[in-house]
Amino acid sequence: MYELLLFLLFITLFLAGMAVLRIGLFNLSGAKLKSFLSKVTDKPWKGFFAGTIFTGILQSSSAVMVMTVGLVSAGSLSFPQTIGIILGTNIGSTFTAEFMTFSLDRWIIPGVLCGAALCFMPKIALKSAGMSLIGISAIFAAMSGFKMLSKPIAAYPSVQHVLSGIESHLSYALLAGILLTALIHSSSATIGIAMSFLMSGELSVSSSIIMMLGSNIGTCITGYMASIGSGRQAAFTAYAHIWLNVIGVAAFLPLVDVLERTAAFFTENKATQLAHASVIFNITTSLIVLPFASQFSNFILLLHRPQKNKPHS
Numbered sequence: 298m299y300e301l302l303l304f305l306l307f308i309t310l311f312l313a314g315m316a317v318l319r320i321g322l323f324n325l326s327g328a329k330l331k332s333f334l335s336k337v338t339d340k341p342w343k344g345f346f347a348g349t350i351f352t353g354i355l356q357s358s359s360a361v362m363v364m365t366v367g368l369v370s371a372g373s374l375s376f377p378q379t380i381g382i383i384l385g386t387n388i389g390s391t392f393t394a395e396f397m398t399f400s401l402d403r404w405i406i407p408g409v410l411c412g413a414a415l416c417f418m419p420k421i422a423l424k425s426a427g428m429s430l431i432g433i434s435a436i437f438a439a440m441s442g443f444k445m446l447s448k449p450i451a452a453y454p455s456v457q458h459v460l461s462g463i464e465s466h467l468s469y470a471l472l473a474g475i476l477l478t479a480l481i482h483s484s485s486a487t488i489g490i491a492m493s494f495l496m497s498g499e500l501s502v503s504s505s506i507i508m509m510l511g512s513n514i515g516t517c518i519t520g521y522m523a524s525i526g527s528g529r530q531a532a533f534t535a536y537a538h539i540w541l542n543v544i545g546v547a548a549f550l551p552l553v554d555v556l557e558r559t560a561a562f563f564t565e566n567k568a569t570q571l572a573h574a575s576v577i578f579n580i581t582t583s584l585i586v587l588p589f590a591s592q593f594s595n596f597i598l599l600l601h602r603p604q605k606n607k608p609h610s
Contacts, residue, residue, distance in 0.1 A: 300449040307446065311439035311486050318432025319357050324425035341381035341590035345583070348385020358390035359482060362520035362538060369534050370527035376598075379534045380590040383541060384583040387513070391579050393485040394509075394572040397492065401437050408434035443493030451499040460494065463504050467550070470504045474511020482519050484512035488575065492568045502557050502567055506574045510549060513542045513579070529602075537597045545582035 352361045365382050368374040401408075408430050415427025450456050462469040478487045491508045494500040500508075517539040524535035549556060560573040586593055 300446050301453070303442070304446050304450055307439045307442035308481060308486060308490070310435050310442070311489060312481060312483055314432045314435025314439060315357065315483060315485065316432070317435065318429050319355055319360055321425045321428030321430075321432055322355050323360070324421065324428070339378070341384075341587060344378060344381025345385045345587055346381075348382035349389045350385070352386045352389025353392045356393050356396075356485075358386040358484070359516060359519040361386045361389070362534075363523045366520055366523045366527060366531045366534055370524075370531045376530045376533040376537075377591065377594040380537060380594050381587070383534070383538050384587055384590070386538075387541070387579040387583050388576075390484060390516070391572070391576040394488045394575045395569075397436070397440055397485070397489055398566070398569045398572050402441050405434045405438050405441070408437075440489055440493070443490055444496060447493040447497040447499060451494065451497065460499055463508070464501060467507055467553075470507035471511040471546075471550070474508035474513075475515040476511075477508075478512040478515025479518045482516075484509075484516040487512040487515070488571065492571055495567050495571060502561070502570055502574075503553050505567075505571045506553055506556055506560075507550070509571060509575050510546045510553075510578065514539075514546055517542055533594075533597055533601060536601050537594065540597060540600075541582070541586065541593075545578070548582070549578055 348361060348365075352358050355361060361382070365374065365379050365386075369376060369379060412427040412430030412432075412434065415423050415430065418424060418427070451460060459473070463473055464470075474487055474491075477490070478484045481487070488509055491500060491505040495502065495505045517535070520538050521535040524531040556574050556577060557570070559577055560570040563573050564570055
């Protein structure tokens with residue numbers, strides 16, 4: 298029981314670290330990002346690059362999606378302009394997974410101390426940099442905790458039952474990725490947890506990849522929640538995000554073995570293979586849809602626009 302509580306504490310630390318990192322980075326560039334997003338999305342490819350870069354900067358596709366929904370709700374963006382941004386956020390979100398594969402344990406305490414010192418500086422930029430450093434250090438501390446606790450946690454009969462179900466059934470692994478991400482509102486945290494069990498040998502690469510695919514669907518809940526009560530255009534944006542990920546995951550599920558072999562071609566490290574698989578999946582789906590951005594937006598409108606009742610003859 299002690300290990301489970303500690304594991305939950307590390308999940309909380311990871312999410313807090315992501316939040317602090319996001320606040321620090323947003324304070325450095327947030328106002329400019331909002332202004333830039335509303336100006337450079339006249340073409341899908343511009344929105345695509347903007348979404349990729351801004352998600353990479355903020356380390357959160359959910360943050361960029363919430364920002365985008367807010368701009369649509371305020372009338373600064375139209376729904377078709379958001380398609381490129383959505384495609385870009387999916388690629389930008391993979392930066393965090395790649396980032397987590399590095400081992401920076403020895404820099405955690407120096408990072409916290411330097412970050413804390415910077416937070417006492419008078420300049421906003423230095424304070425924001427300090428917050429970012431503290432956030433990054435918290436993320437790596439949480440990842441270190443995940444790795445340390447993965448074997449003791451896996452020894453619990455209930456956890457062993459869940460892990461064996463994930464290994465045995467593709468649908469269980471997918472559902473685990475969806476539900477865990479929807480619950481904690483972070484696909485990065487779900488991938489980090491999957492990485493810890495993968496590195497301890499409790500999960501296979503293929504099962505971890507399926508969980509990663511599920512996390513891409515689960516992360517849509519944040520944008521959907523932000524769209525509630527924000528108007529039809531904002532709702533269309535949330536629906537587009539959901540459908541993009543659902544269709545992409547459905548297309549890739551039969552190709553998990555191919556995705557695993559492709560990722561393994563670049564590295565023997567299993568955690569890095571999972572991160573690479575996330576990059577390959579998101580880049581492939583986004584680049585396939587990008588040339589058909591206008592058709593995709595028409596598909597969403599056709600699917601979700603209220604149908605007018607036809608007059609009786």
